[in-house]
Amino acid sequence: MDTPAPAKPRPAATILLLRDGAAGLEVLMVARAREVDFASGALVFPGGRVEAADSALAPEGDPLGHYRIAAIREAWEECGLLLARPPAPPPAEGAFAAHLAGLGLRPHHEVLTPFAHWVTPVHSPKRFDTHFFVAPAPEDQVAVHDGREMVEAVWMRPAQVLEEAEAGRRTLVFPTRLNLGRLARHRSMAEAIAAARATPIVTVMPEPVPDGEGNVMLRIPEAAGYGGSLFPAKDRPASGGRWPGQKG
Numbered sequence: 001m002d003t004p005a006p007a008k009p010r011p012a013a014t015i016l017l018l019r020d021g022a023a024g025l026e027v028l029m030v031a032r033a034r035e036v037d038f039a040s041g042a043l044v045f046p047g048g049r050v051e052a053a054d055s056a057l058a059p060e061g062d063p064l065g066h067y068r069i070a071a072i073r074e075a076w077e078e079c080g081l082l083l084a085r086p087p088a089p090p091p092a093e094g095a096f097a098a099h100l101a102g103l104g105l106r107p108h109h110e111v112l113t114p115f116a117h118w119v120t121p122v123h124s125p126k127r128f129d130t131h132f133f134v135a136p137a138p139e140d141q142v143a144v145h146d147g148r149e150m151v152e153a154v155w156m157r158p159a160q161v162l163e164e165a166e167a168g169r170r171t172l173v174f175p176t177r178l179n180l181g182r183l184a185r186h187r188s189m190a191e192a193i194a195a196a197r198a199t200p201i202v203t204v205m206p207e208p209v210p211d212g213e214g215n216v217m218l219r220i221p222e223a224a225g226y227g228g229s230l231f232p233a234k235d236r237p238a239s240g241g242r243w244p245g246q247k248g
Contacts, residue, residue, distance in 0.1 A: 084108050
């Protein structure tokens with residue numbers, strides 16, 4: 001039997017919205033409903049697939065423009081936070097473009113700084129080519145969850161999220177866990193964004209490495225800036241099922 005060709009990764013974007021809290025840097029996390037088919041029940045950053053309409057709002061000459069617009073749109077759809085500024089953009093199709101036009105605003109794409117680039121491993125039935133961005137959260141806006149895909153929106157310190165996941169109180173997927181670890185190195189929003197601007201983007205596509213005892217390590221490029229190249233998988237893949245070689 002012929003081996004089926006790997007699924008083609010779908011373009012996607014994720015945004016790490018940051019603010020300075022009383023105890024230090026905080027990031028907005030949203031909890032996915034258990035009924036959804038991707039990362040069900042997990043605590044994630046706002047994000048989703050790039051849509052065709054996103055290109056119409058993207059700045060010219062920016063190869064990541066449609067990813068930036070998708071990240072801004074997803075933050076608005078999932079938690080009600082709108083990164084926008086005047087003036088209104090040229091007429092474009094889509095609910096997001098119509099909402100912006102009604103407010104006389106356009107996406108504030110300049111405040112998004114590239115943070116990471118992850119591609120789902122080739123063995124996965126559902127794959128994404130995801131660009132992560134960091135951005136200051138808009139002031140005087142309140143984050144809410146949409147009640148459908150997302151059932152919670154909460155500001156947390158990155159280290160706090162990792163601690164709760166380690167204690168079994170929260171579920172994380174592998175990219176979220178590693179990107180929280182990068183954020184946890186920084187004490188403030190300004191420090192985290194400055195570090196992102198100074199760090200080259202290296203594409204990460206985790207490679208499962210079974211240890212022969214039913215556990216799986218995931219290999220990533222050390223140059224990606226996560227402090228190593230081999231990490232325990234811990235959680236199941238976001239698309240469900242198991243990593244190759246993972247028991248249970």
